[in-house]
Amino acid sequence: MFEAALDPFAYEYMRNAMLGAGTVGALCALLSCFVVLKGWSLLGDALSHAVVPGVAVAAIFGLPLVAGAAVAAVLAVAGIAFVERGTSLKNDAVLGVVFTTFFAAGLLLVSLYPTHLRITTIMFGNLLGIADSDLWQVYGVGLLCLVVIGTMWRDLLAYAFDPLHARSIGLNTRVLHALLLGLLSLACVTALQTVGALLVVAMLIAPGATAYLLTDRFGCMLVIAPLIGGVGAVAGAYASFFLDGAVGGCIVLLQTATFLLAWLFAPKHGLLNRLGFRRPAGAGKRAAARAGA
Amino acid sequence: MAIDAAARLGPAPSIEVHDLSVAYPDGHVALSEVTLRLDAGRICGLVGPNGSGKSTLFKAIMGFVRPVRGEVRIGGQDVRAAQKANAVAYVPQSEEVDWTFPVSVRDVVMMGRQGRMGFLRRPSPADRAVVGQSLDRVGMAAFGERQIGELSGGQRKRVFLARALAQEAGIILLDEPFTGVDQTTEEEIIGLLRGLREAGHLLLVSTHDLAAVPDFCDDVVLLSGTVIAAGPTADAFTPANLARAFGRPPPGLASLAAPKDVPGTLREVPRSARLAETAC
Structure with a gap:
């Protein structure tokens, strides 16, 4: 019985899958703290689709996929800024137009110029077949995010909370904005290879949303979210071995389950607490503030 | 502590606005040809009707909007350098x-x-x-x-x-700090501003509470798309200038002193009487 539980560790592809998923899960979760607070959920979804043509072109020319994805992300973000300036359309409409265009172009490129990259890989990821080089790329991006956010989280937080104030105390908000978008794009590429374009956005939102319910301190969020994201991703990959089902699906559903648990049982903002099952002093005030504001 | 802060301010804080015009992307001109000079150790009230460009002037001074013409210098430096030196603090409206x-x-x-x-x-x-x-x-x-x-x-x-x-920071800009606060809080904030003035700070405060202006402002800038009047409160904050800024003749100072969006309160009466004394 116990030996069966260790089975997945006997296969190299499963060990790689769990390591890769854990790293991607933790790194997306780290960024999800900013995505959730900035209200960038739609942007995260959009970016994960917009990098596809870059990945396709890079595959055609045999270049690193990350490089292609980064270029596509920059072009897409510039495209949004351009369209936003030229029209009075709302941000979500502009996002919708620009990013679906990019995704469509990516699909077309992949179908016109067949490479080792398949459409199903882009859509659903290929965690079980992750190559060593991809794995190193994931570690590299993870380390980069950790270092950048570890050193700059206070400036990024100041920018996310009150961009005008951040500027007024001399911070370079353009650089901070670009940095967040850049990290987000990198996270999208790595997540693309693991859970696929369709589910990237879940990894970029759920852990941050869960951590938000569990704490009132941003510093704590930055620790809780990667733990939830990383552990959830490893557990999802592990569970998929026994279920013999889609890894991406397992990972995201586990993260959703964690979110639901937090929503129900969170000490201060949880549903049970708010309904009066346990009510320490001051409970539910943030909810009231949110409703009032 | 305030004195320490003043000692750390370096050269005397000042704001110079020269021939400043700001237009929004839709072509609407929010401010035109504003020229001002504000100096340390003073509280300057920024007064004008809604849409007169008070917030825009703040945003231009802070470099949040790019002027179509003119320039702003803070303590002799350009805005960005002044911000990096923490020479200027900005208190936005809290809804932001x-x-x-x-x-x-x-x-x-x-x-x-x-x-x-x-x-x-x-x-x-x-x-x-x-x-x-x-x-x-x-x-x-x-x-x-x-x-x-x-x-x-x-x-x-x-x-x-x-x-x-x-x-x-040597300079503090406050965008309508008295909106939505009770009278006690307003008086406490005014007390705080006075303390900062004594410590050598320059304070620029936009407000709709006209009755309080003669109380705590050394200087007044009356704005209505451009500068209507600027200078020491006694010279600039006159009924005639107010009428020009608010675009209607003063039908008696009491109603002018109590802006329409603030329900008239008992304290407005003695305050506006004082306003009449100062202004005439």
Whole structure:
């Protein structure tokens, strides 16, 4: 019985899958703290689709996929800024137009110029077949995010909370904005290879949303979210071995389950607490503030 | 502490606005040909009807909007350099941020110190001391660990004020600090502003509370798309100038002194009587 539980560790592809998923899960979760607070959920979804043509072109020319994805992300973000300036359309409409265009172009490129990259890989990821080089790329991006956010989280937080104030105390908000978008794009590429374009956005939102319910301190969020994201991703990959089902699906559903648990049982903002099952002093005030504001 | 801050201000804080015009992308001109000079140790009231360009002038001084013409210099430097030197603090209206953010009152006030911290932005004991004093000065010392969404409107204003104090800037711009606060809070804020003036700070305060202006403002700038009048309160804040700024003849000072969006209160009566004395 116990030996069966260790089975997945006997296969190299499963060990790689769990390591890769854990790293991607933790790194997306780290960024999800900013995505959730900035209200960038739609942007995260959009970016994960917009990098596809870059990945396709890079595959055609045999270049690193990350490089292609980064270029596509920059072009897409510039495209949004351009369209936003030229029209009075709302941000979500502009996002919708620009990013679906990019995704469509990516699909077309992949179908016109067949490479080792398949459409199903882009859509659903290929965690079980992750190559060593991809794995190193994931570690590299993870380390980069950790270092950048570890050193700059206070400036990024100041920018996310009150961009005008951040500027007024001399911070370079353009650089901070670009940095967040850049990290987000990198996270999208790595997540693309693991859970696929369709589910990237879940990894970029759920852990941050869960951590938000569990704490009132941003510093704590930055620790809780990667733990939830990383552990959830490893557990999802592990569970998929026994279920013999889609890894991406397992990972995201586990993260959703964690979110639901937090929503129900969170000490201060949880549903049970708010309904009066346990009510320490001051409970539910943030909810009231949110409703009032 | 305020004196220490003043000593750290360096050269005398000043704001020079020269021939400034600001237009929005749709072509609407919000400000035209504004020229002003404000000096240290003064409280300057910025007065004008809604849409007169008060907020736009703040945004232009802070470099948040790019002028189509003219320039702003702060302490002789361009705006960006002045901001990097923490020469100017800005207190926005409190509706402008997301109060559900997972940050405490103390965290927000600490953000005022952030431009002065080292590369890793780790608060030093000195930073913590300044934040503690700033909270104390706005009467929020007991609320430091609260999540910011748990505060009332007046308390939120105080937190923003404390964040500006913590920055220890020579110049402080306050965008309608008295809107939505009770009279006690308004008087406390005015007391605080006076203390900062004595310490050599330059304060620019936009307000709709005309009755309070002669009370605490040394200078007044009357704005209505451009500068209608500017100078010492006694010279600039006259019924004739007010009428020009607000675009209607003063039908008696009492009604002019109580703007329409603020329900008339008992205290308006003696205040406006005082206004008549000062202004005539």
